[in-house]
Amino acid sequence: MTSRPAHPLLSIRPATADDVPLIRQLIAELAEYERLAHAAVATDDGLRAQLFGERPAAEVLIGEVDGEPAGFALFFHNFSTFLGKRGLYLEDLFVRPRFRGTGLGRHLMATLARIAVQRDCGRFEWSVLDWNEPAIGFYRRIGAIGMDEWTVQRLEGEALRALAAHDEL
Incomplete structure (x- = not known):
């Protein structure tokens, strides 16, 4: 095992379309860590269209340690009706295990x-x-701070399609 320099060089950059295979790989590694590998079905073509197409749905930052891809953050804007302002929502943050403890996670945040x-x-x-x-x-x-009084709700798959097909009054 090679040792890491005492003060590794951390860098963060916006992802480009050329990073799509790396982004997909990092998503796969995150899914494995979260015990959700079966749910990670994103493809390079789909990510390219959604992240770098005509109307990008999200943005990605790539974190590097000593020039090596070490992690990513994928985020997008949401909106608070109470504040009357948009917010920033972090969908995924992942630092590869061998780069944890370098400060990259804090740097990304x-x-x-x-x-x-x-x-x-x-x-x-x-x-x-x-x-x-x-x-x-x-x-x-x-x-x-944790928002313990809130729980995430989700519709997907057949339940999403069934509600979408519900007749309007």
Whole structure:
């Protein structure tokens, strides 16, 4: 095992369409970590269309340690009716295991916070799996608070199609 320099060089850059295979690979690694590999069905073509097409649905930052791809953050804007402002929603944050402890996760989060402030967002939000104690601890250390009174709701697959097919009154 090679040792890492005492102070690795951290860098963050916006992803480009050329990064799509890397983004898909990082998504696969995140899905494996979250025990959801079966749910990671994104393709390069689909990601390219959704992230770099005519109307991008999200943005991606690539984090590097000493020039090597080490993680990513995928985010998009949501909107708070109560604040009357858009927010920044972090869909996924992932740092490859061998790069954890380098400060890259904090660097990615700080970059996202700066983007939120620069874009006049009222909030910066994300979800975390309730069993992911290391991530929850990290989020608490950077000042995040849990929204325990809220639960995520989801429609997908057949339930989504069934509701969409429901006749209007």
